Amino acid sequence: MRDVYIVGIDMLKFGRFQGVTPGELGAQAALLAMDEAGVTIHDIQALYSGNQFDVVGMVAQDIQKQIGQTGIPAANVKNACATGATAFREAMYLIKAGAAEVTLAVGAEVMPRGLLGGGETAGLNPEGILGSASMPAVFAEAGQAYAHEHGATFEQFAKVSVKNHHHSTLNPKAMYQKETPLEEVMGAEMIAYPNTKLMCSVNVDGAAAAVLMSGDEVRRRGLMDQAVKIRASALASDPYTPRNLAMWDINAATRLAAEAAYEQAGVGPDEVDLVELHDCFATAELLHYENLKLCGVGEAGRMIDTGETALGGRIPVNVSGGLLSKGHPIAATGIANLYEISTHLRGKADRRQVEGARLGLAHVVGLGTVAAVHILEKAN
Amino acid sequence: MVEYRGVAPWVVIEDEGAHVQARRCSRCEAMLTRPSLACPSCGAREGLAPVRVADRGVLHSYSIVHRSFPGVTTPFISAVVDMEDGTVLKGNLRGVAFDPEAIRFGMPVRLVFDEAGVDAKGDRYLSYFFEAA
Numbered sequence: 423m424r425d426v427y428i429v430g431i432d433m434l435k436f437g438r439f440q441g442v443t444p445g446e447l448g449a450q451a452a453l454l455a456m457d458e459a460g461v462t463i464h465d466i467q468a469l470y471s472g473n474q475f476d477v478v479g480m481v482a483q484d485i486q487k488q489i490g491q492t493g494i495p496a497a498n499v500k501n502a503c504a505t506g507a508t509a510f511r512e513a514m515y516l517i518k519a520g521a522a523e524v525t526l527a528v529g530a531e532v533m534p535r536g537l538l539g540g541g542e543t544a545g546l547n548p549e550g551i552l553g554s555a556s557m558p559a560v561f562a563e564a565g566q567a568y569a570h571e572h573g574a575t576f577e578q579f580a581k582v583s584v585k586n587h588h589h590s591t592l593n594p595k596a597m598y599q600k601e602t603p604l605e606e607v608m609g610a611e612m613i614a615y616p617n618t619k620l621m622c623s624v625n626v627d628g629a630a631a632a633v634l635m636s637g638d639e640v641r642r643r644g645l646m647d648q649a650v651k652i653r654a655s656a657l658a659s660d661p662y663t664p665r666n667l668a669m670w671d672i673n674a675a676t677r678l679a680a681e682a683a684y685e686q687a688g689v690g691p692d693e694v695d696l697v698e699l700h701d702c703f704a705t706a707e708l709l710h711y712e713n714l715k716l717c718g719v720g721e722a723g724r725m726i727d728t729g730e731t732a733l734g735g736r737i738p739v740n741v742s743g744g745l746l747s748k749g750h751p752i753a754a755t756g757i758a759n760l761y762e763i764s765t766h767l768r769g770k771a772d773r774r775q776v777e778g779a780r781l782g783l784a785h786v787v788g789l790g791t792v793a794a795v796h797i798l799e800k801a802n
Numbered sequence: 803m804v805e806y807r808g809v810a811p812w813v814v815i816e817d818e819g820a821h822v823q824a825r826r827c828s829r830c831e832a833m834l835t836r837p838s839l840a841c842p843s844c845g846a847r848e849g850l851a852p853v854r855v856a857d858r859g860v861l862h863s864y865s866i867v868h869r870s871f872p873g874v875t876t877p878f879i880s881a882v883v884d885m886e887d888g889t890v891l892k893g894n895l896r897g898v899a900f901d902p903e904a905i906r907f908g909m910p911v912r913l914v915f916d917e918a919g920v921d922a923k924g925d926r927y928l929s930y931f932f933e934a935a
Contacts, residue, residue, distance in 0.1 A: 547871075567882070
């Protein structure tokens with residue numbers, strides 16, 4: 423199938439936008455991406471919009487009402503934390519299939535506040551009886567399973583948060599730009615051991631959008647200089663494992679998606695220059711070093727201790743600040759990650775630029791379970 | 803005599819007492835707690851036979867939960883346990899200090915059954931809990 427390129431991509435600075443609809447946020451991001459691509463709404467041949475929490479859920483059409491109702495195919499995507507990445511992937515495949523030349527993908531979210539989940543249940547709510555289904559606890563258990571097998575420590579998990587908060591001081595679009603020393607991270611309110619409050623992603627609102635084009639269209643418009651090539655797009659659900667009736671498995675789906683993505687791109691993990699991975703909780707990041715093959719079995723603790731995944735290290739991870747400090751508006755996250763990678767490949771990441779970046783990987787994982795991995799390459 | 807409901811479909815209450823019930827897939831040996839139309843491991847639609855789950859296992863993973871949803875009493879230990887017969891169960895670990903120093907991966911635990919609470923309609927529930935064995 424033919425190659426597809428990102429030609430315009432942008433995100434709003436993540437923050438709190440209560441009283442604004444996801445359609446309004448998504449429309450703002452869409453216009454930024456369209457302006458960068460030099461297209462109008464009349465050039466867009468299809469729209470895929472990602473959103474998780476809107477009650478009505480017709481956010482694509484809300485976006486059209488903000489920026490232009492041209493009658494194009496528009497569809498709404500909901501896929502937990504992989505929602506944005508899934509919308510992007512659908513927009514890509516329409517072009518790959520030859521059914522469009524220019525498409526628009528948007529992820530927009532106005533978040534419910536507090537801990538996610540915990541809605542009404544029939545009968546007795548089993549929370550606090552059959553353990554916890556809260557996200558901090560679920561991801562703590564995933565991290566502790568890794569600690570059980572490979573000896574990772576509370577301190578090593580906490581160092582992830584120190585690193586990503588540091589990175590965010592260099593990213594004006596992150597929710598926070600604040601250093602958090604190790605003692606502050608470890609000493610913060612304990613939410614679900616070993617995740618303290620500063621080891622949980624930030625609940626914020628936001629939107630991100632991308633304009634995609636076929637190679638022919640990019641060349642026709644003379645936009646190859648700003649284009650970013652999509653080398654791989656992989657989506658996976660969790661295969662059965664003996665424990666996943668009792669605990670969500672964030673590893674198996676990520677491994678499947680990563681293997682498929684490396685195969686599609688024809689590259690190995692050692693050729694990737696930077697990674698944005700799903701650090702929804704500090705415990706998760708270490709697991710994904712191994713799941714994405716950035717290190718060997720049991721080596722994730724060493725990776726964070728030696729600074730290999732910090733800006734300037736062997737394979738910088740989450741130089742945007744990650745979900746831990748940039749913030750995590752569920753449906754926007756998957757496209758915001760692609761924006762971060764694209765910005766580095768274009769050499770426009772200013773103080774947080776990964777020098778000479780040519781290949782980047784973006785990963786998201788949502789509970790249920792879904793994982794998406796994209797590999798992007800500088801076009802020229 | 804008080805009538806109890808099981809807190810989950812795999813908690814079975816009989817006159818002689820409560821136990822955890824799973825289904826064993828005769829094709830792939832998977833031990834399944836949640837109801838399903840076919841085996842999620844191999845897709846078999848038949849040969850899913852109910853079995854009584856072992857009452858002992860070892861601690862695979864845990865979190866000490868200090869903040870949960872509104873109305874839920876904290877702290878508690880959320881534990882994932884590998885039972886001796888291959889079933890994996892999640893539940894609260896009781897009788898252990900809320901301190902990582904007091905909790906050991908691989909520690910042997912046993913199932914105990916106890917009252918779990920009352921729902922909005924006034925129905926009373928029974929659940930399993932893990933205790934150090």
